[in-house]
Amino acid sequence: MMKRILITGAAGQLGTILRETLKPHAKELRLSDITEITDLGPNETFVQCDIADGAAVKSLVEGCDGVVHLGGISVEKNFDLIEAANLRGVYNLYEAARQHGQPRIIFASSNHTIGYYRQDERLKHTDPFKPDGLYGVSKIFGEAVASLYHDKFGQESALVRIGSCTPKPENWRMLSTWLSPRDFTSLIMAAFTAPRLGCTVVWGQSANDMGWWDNSHAAFLGWVPQDNSQDFAEEIRRTVPRPGPEDSVAKYQGGVFTDEPIHQS
Amino acid sequence: MMKRILITGAAGQLGTILRETLKPHAKELRLSDITEITDLGPNETFVQCDIADGAAVKSLVEGCDGVVHLGGISVEKNFDLIEAANLRGVYNLYEAARQHGQPRIIFASSNHTIGYYRQDERLKHTDPFKPDGLYGVSKIFGEAVASLYHDKFGQESALVRIGSCTPKPENWRMLSTWLSPRDFTSLIMAAFTAPRLGCTVVWGQSANDMGWWDNSHAAFLGWVPQDNSQDFAEEIRRTVPRPGPEDSVAKYQGGVFTDEPIHQS
């Protein structure tokens, strides 16, 4: 059991899920978000914080022995918003960790770092990036910062390229990209408790029959996802119209993000 | 459920099996063969057709929303026979599909496209061909036609390099090459119903412990074979003499085909 896990972006959809699932694994969950959280549980504390504020982030990280970094923007937005939350924000976090004992960081990266690959291509974690928006670009930046702090200072990170972390898969594409909350939780704990984490990319997907991504390189962590989108396939096939092969949601791994324009500030 | 699946070569051993297993998946099975089929079931229709006859093939494909192309010759024969059935035949089929709405094609390719690899070599779908006879060469031709029609016209195909599709494995080599009828059926339906098929090579093998071929690139189709030749291993070990390591059936992936001469017309 860990002493204190920091969850940034804890007020978001993913943060709300992880507050539940991580509860048994730490004496304290330190929650942080730019939005206030008021329904704190007994082992939860809250620190309101704009991730773009370097000094605030430093206080935030102090005293934690693990960080789950969900903070920042998770959809396509304009450069100014992305810059503050996802570029400056991730830099602030790694600087704070460097100055406070280098707790392991689980960085919520994204499939949108490689969104322009086709869905009939299988990827290794070493394949070159193909981002599908400024959001994806910002996650590449974050992975690069993590790599830098690992090589220069020994900071350990899991770079989790999350597919779609929702209670259950909701459309055809999620049959490939779904990461169940249970599997995400066990991945986080595997990364926190492995003797050696290094700076390791992990594709954030459950054990989906239709998965696109090869996680064999990360087997040393011992993470074996338990859920499979296949259990929901019948329901989706019945209720969601099947996209054609050239629709962006069936053609590209990034799905509709590839249809997004560049948002203007 | 599909409207009308065309099965070419429907009178053959494999066709006879698939008539049963595909029945629940289409309103109509349009059967075709050079040999007449008389025992038609309620949702079956029959069109006698020589696959080498281009005009006839055109009529055949019209109105189908999926094609399982088993037609042609499936053993080593002389060039004239192979040419008519497997070269001209496959060209006719793709031309017909191009002119009739491009239904997806499941092309019965073969392990004999790579039969001269040794059995202690594991293959990816991108490894160069090593055919073991004119039959194998003709299947390479077929895969090349499929690739051409995909790149030029967007025609989608599954190129299934079938190992040995029989009710159960019958000899030592089939412990590696067996494709159960059930697994072939589920592969066909996965290819027909996936949002995007592209032009994808799939090794036609069940989940055999002793398999030689890596299907990981095709995981996006969501096809997970359920059968395993291992269930029959004891029986084969008991009843079939074990071949020596330099016997063609144990040395080469194509087995006895590597012992065949070139058949003369």
Next chain:
Amino acid sequence: MMKRILITGAAGQLGTILRETLKPHAKELRLSDITEITDLGPNETFVQCDIADGAAVKSLVEGCDGVVHLGGISVEKNFDLIEAANLRGVYNLYEAARQHGQPRIIFASSNHTIGYYRQDERLKHTDPFKPDGLYGVSKIFGEAVASLYHDKFGQESALVRIGSCTPKPENWRMLSTWLSPRDFTSLIMAAFTAPRLGCTVVWGQSANDMGWWDNSHAAFLGWVPQDNSQDFAEEIRRTVPRPGPEDSVAKYQGGVFTDEPIHQS
């Protein structure tokens, strides 16, 4: 010096060139074509022959210690024409060689076996085929036949994927694909005289600065092309309009062949 080199397709443009350049390397050049050749030189003999005629091809090959197989069709045509000349033709040639001492065969394959790769992709000889027409498909067939006769009978071949063999490069694309007659000739002789040829793919390109293809695997033959399309680059840049990046002649390795329809018989 060789005793008798057979050149099939000797009346064509490429054959006409090689009659000159191969003259010093053999006591006799046996020329063959469906079209009569009348201007025979002193060490030349002519045998009129339709490559689709198996018996005729057998006589043709007898007594030769090397074959340069240019015969057949070298542009996009309908299936019937391609079938006779390039499918049946190449089968006939390998059968004839098998029955007459297995002289080494230089097979004129083509870049159109891989014509749908983009020009900004660098290829190895082991990359999967991507043909751009029935012509390209027929050359894949020929390479497969050569592989078969090598594995089954030990027949040695050079599979020369010719780019563009003309006296000099004539357009922007040929700055990448050009194979000078001098370099083709030295390649043929390297393949004929190497102690071991095996069944080796060689990209038929001169030492062009802008080349797309990696020939390093074939270095054992000792062939080092001497010409470079760069010597003609200024002239082409001055006289030929530069294509845009999405024009087929600049986008695909197969150039305009990718624009061709399927020719109908």
Next chain:
Amino acid sequence: MMKRILITGAAGQLGTILRETLKPHAKELRLSDITEITDLGPNETFVQCDIADGAAVKSLVEGCDGVVHLGGISVEKNFDLIEAANLRGVYNLYEAARQHGQPRIIFASSNHTIGYYRQDERLKHTDPFKPDGLYGVSKIFGEAVASLYHDKFGQESALVRIGSCTPKPENWRMLSTWLSPRDFTSLIMAAFTAPRLGCTVVWGQSANDMGWWDNSHAAFLGWVPQDNSQDFAEEIRRTVPRPGPEDSVAKYQGGVFTDEPIHQS
């Protein structure tokens, strides 16, 4: 000859060199920098511009048919400086290009994107990044933006991972990393004039005997560097003490950048 090439960062050391060498290749060189340039030649114009100012960058790019983007910071600095010049700056540039006809962009990326590889490792352009500082991270960001604008809008770029572009190599490490001004110039012009550029990484190194980087994938551009650091090796060996194998300048490709701390704002 081009109409108008924009050089950003034209007042810097590299910009000053390229003003000379690019002069013959364009009717006009539009120079830009945050620092004023006063010694303008006859075909030069100057526009003072802070690359972090999006509106200003838009005017800057308008009317240019090629951009050499040297602007921004080229050494390790604190996040605020890097952010304005190298993150926001590169975004501004690509947005401006998108809105003004998509002139090709030569982006001055850097070896510091991969600085933590050892000098006894040979790299391909597809190897994962290993940045050695925030500067290197910012160049990864820039390459990701270029990739995005290529996949989404067709913007073409050369991503030149410059080693050390100086008049001559000055130390042991530069024997591997040197890019002569002449070779950089010919690379720029090859990228501007090739029929198709795509979005291509090019290692910015001369034809150095001791080079670390494999440029074979980019041969299609026809760029063949002419200079070789070897011509200066004797001089360097005589005048510069040889570093030991574990000194950062001999161990890591990024050299002394790997010794830099994170600069604080």
Next chain:
Amino acid sequence: MMKRILITGAAGQLGTILRETLKPHAKELRLSDITEITDLGPNETFVQCDIADGAAVKSLVEGCDGVVHLGGISVEKNFDLIEAANLRGVYNLYEAARQHGQPRIIFASSNHTIGYYRQDERLKHTDPFKPDGLYGVSKIFGEAVASLYHDKFGQESALVRIGSCTPKPENWRMLSTWLSPRDFTSLIMAAFTAPRLGCTVVWGQSANDMGWWDNSHAAFLGWVPQDNSQDFAEEIRRTVPRPGPEDSVAKYQGGVFTDEPIHQS
């Protein structure tokens, strides 16, 4: 069932285990060791033998149809000891086999052939060696001898790079390296009974969630390990202190062997 399996090194810990588990698979187990074994079972015979004694080893192998070669030294020792037991010993064994019908050999190789790879690296059997001591070097020698006798004489071998074969995993590292006696036994029998064994490297690990090594190339043997160290993970996590990421037992695949000095004779 086999006639006579020779187990060298039968008095050791591993030999003692295999005497039990191999008993049902052979009419006779011929045991050999430098140390006397006295508790022979009904189908066991014992031949005392120093593996460094070539003549003695010849007698030993005669009449066996399978050899499990555990003999020699299995920890880091000085060169003289390693030389006699592991260099001369393995040579003696292969010579003996060559002269006595070439029974298949299961050679107990070791993870210490690659001990200097990090634990966050996943290995293929073709990755270059990185031995962590003279013991590891001696096992590389043994694998090289096996390869030689295969290519020159057709001798078949399984080169089992054993992780840690103990009744159950005993520390954190063994969660990755554990090979259960049951799985080792089934691997031995798979190698003895496969129609073709060749000269195949197999990573000797159970189906551990945390495994480091890719055995997919050896699937043709049909060996599917049944045990998983994960069943013991809770116990180990509870009772054994977790090593830090830079401890040799967590950093290197060879674990503490990387801390060993070179032992002096």
Next chain:
Amino acid sequence: MMKRILITGAAGQLGTILRETLKPHAKELRLSDITEITDLGPNETFVQCDIADGAAVKSLVEGCDGVVHLGGISVEKNFDLIEAANLRGVYNLYEAARQHGQPRIIFASSNHTIGYYRQDERLKHTDPFKPDGLYGVSKIFGEAVASLYHDKFGQESALVRIGSCTPKPENWRMLSTWLSPRDFTSLIMAAFTAPRLGCTVVWGQSANDMGWWDNSHAAFLGWVPQDNSQDFAEEIRRTVPRPGPEDSVAKYQGGVFTDEPIHQS
């Protein structure tokens, strides 16, 4: 210029050549062999030494700042001879170096470590070993010892897999394998003088048109061979009968070594 280079095996054919060519590069050449050398030059000293004698080797290495290890047996011999000279010998050398300041070692490895690859295969330095005799096995052992001392102690080595180092190529195979004395010398000096050597495999071949081996990974050393066997090709073709494609000298990279039996002690 170096202070003192030790050449072991200095009385051999290769040693005799290198005494000449290395003379200008060191103040002193310390020569060593089991055979006495009497014709010492002014900057040469001689120490008679059996490489199998560990204590003697220790004295030998003391005071040297570079070692060229040619000592030992360089043809196929029986195990006893190979063991003393090439197994124990190389161990003795690395132990001596470890105890005397770790001078860089140029280890004369051999193409016979990979002799069973075919001549139409191109090798990278990372391809698995395929030795063609006990001699080749002993060189694999030597490379493994070098790797061990590098990872454990930082000892730097060049592992030169020598093809055929003779004044000029003497047969067809040497057109591929020839390493001119001049090129070997420049390689030795490149390895001694590079800032970082690491533990690097280098294929010991001149710039032969017909070369089999890819040295691109070692470009960082700046070694560019100047000689080319092609200059002797005409002479060899005229005077040496051309071997057939299945003769061992044309089929296997190891040539006649593949025909050797195992020599008996």
